[in-house]
Amino acid sequence: MSRPLTPRQQNVYDFIVKTLNEQGYPPTRAEIARALGFRSPNAAEEHLRALERKGVIRMVAGTSRGIRLPAQEQAEPEGEPPSQGLPIIGEVAAGSPVLATEHIDRYCPLPPEYFTPRADYLLRVRGLSMKDVGILEGDLLAVHRTERVRDGQIVVARLEDEVTVKRFRRQGPRVWLEAENPDFAPIEVDLRNEALEIEGIGVGVIRGGNGQALN
Structure with a gap:
C-alpha cells in the first residue's frame, strides 16, 4: 500500500x-x-x-x-491464470451448447465449491414457472453439469432445442417436467419418440442475480 x-x-x-x-x-x-x-x-x-x-x-x-x-x-497458484469465476449464461441459442462462448454474459467471482455438488455455471432464470420454490425471474440458478438425475430434482433440460428449468419426474419411458407454479402445466415427454437432454441439476440460487446465494 x-x-x-x-x-x-x-x-x-x-x-x-x-x-x-x-x-x-x-x-x-x-x-x-x-x-x-x-x-x-x-x-x-x-x-x-x-x-x-x-x-x-x-x-x-x-x-x-x-x-x-x-x-x-x-495468491493464485503460480503458473495458473486467475480464475474468472462461474460463467453467467443468459439466452441459449437453439441447438447450441449451453456453455458456448456467445452465451456467456459475464463471470461471477463465486467459487464453484460454494455449492454442493460444485457448480459449473449460473443460468439466468426467465419467467415464473418455478416461483413456488423461490426461483424467480432474473435469479441466477447454479447448475452442476451432469446427465444423471433422480426423481424430484430440479433440472436444466433441453427439449426440442429449448432449454428449460423444471422438476424432473420419470416413470418408465415417460418423463414429466413439472413447473412449481399452478399456472403452468407439466411437460410430458415420451422418450421412445422424443429427445430429451439433461444439461445439469440446480444446486443453488443467487437471488436477483446479485443477492445472497442460497444453497
Missing part, C-alpha cells in the same frame, strides 16, 4: 472484503452507497478510484461488480 487509507476509504475497503467473504463476489457501487450512507453511487465510485490509486483494489471496466483485490489475485 503506497499511502494510508482515510477512515472513509477504509470503510469502503472493509465493506468490499466483508461482501466478498460473505457472498463470494464484490458489491456494486449502489450497494456500497446504500450500505455506507453515500448520497449516490457516484460518491462510491470516487472512493473506489482512490482505493485503486493506492493499490488496494483493481477495477475491471465494463462490469458493475468489477472490483478485485490484488492480494487475492497474487
Whole structure:
C-alpha cells in the first residue's frame, strides 16, 4: 500500500472484503452507497478510484461488480491464470451448447465449491414457472453439469432445442417436467419418440442475480 487509507476509504475497503467473504463476489457501487450512507453511487465510485490509486483494489471496466483485490489475485497458484469465476449464461441459442462462448454474459467471482455438488455455471432464470420454490425471474440458478438425475430434482433440460428449468419426474419411458407454479402445466415427454437432454441439476440460487446465494 503506497499511502494510508482515510477512515472513509477504509470503510469502503472493509465493506468490499466483508461482501466478498460473505457472498463470494464484490458489491456494486449502489450497494456500497446504500450500505455506507453515500448520497449516490457516484460518491462510491470516487472512493473506489482512490482505493485503486493506492493499490488496494483493481477495477475491471465494463462490469458493475468489477472490483478485485490484488492480494487475492497474487495468491493464485503460480503458473495458473486467475480464475474468472462461474460463467453467467443468459439466452441459449437453439441447438447450441449451453456453455458456448456467445452465451456467456459475464463471470461471477463465486467459487464453484460454494455449492454442493460444485457448480459449473449460473443460468439466468426467465419467467415464473418455478416461483413456488423461490426461483424467480432474473435469479441466477447454479447448475452442476451432469446427465444423471433422480426423481424430484430440479433440472436444466433441453427439449426440442429449448432449454428449460423444471422438476424432473420419470416413470418408465415417460418423463414429466413439472413447473412449481399452478399456472403452468407439466411437460410430458415420451422418450421412445422424443429427445430429451439433461444439461445439469440446480444446486443453488443467487437471488436477483446479485443477492445472497442460497444453497
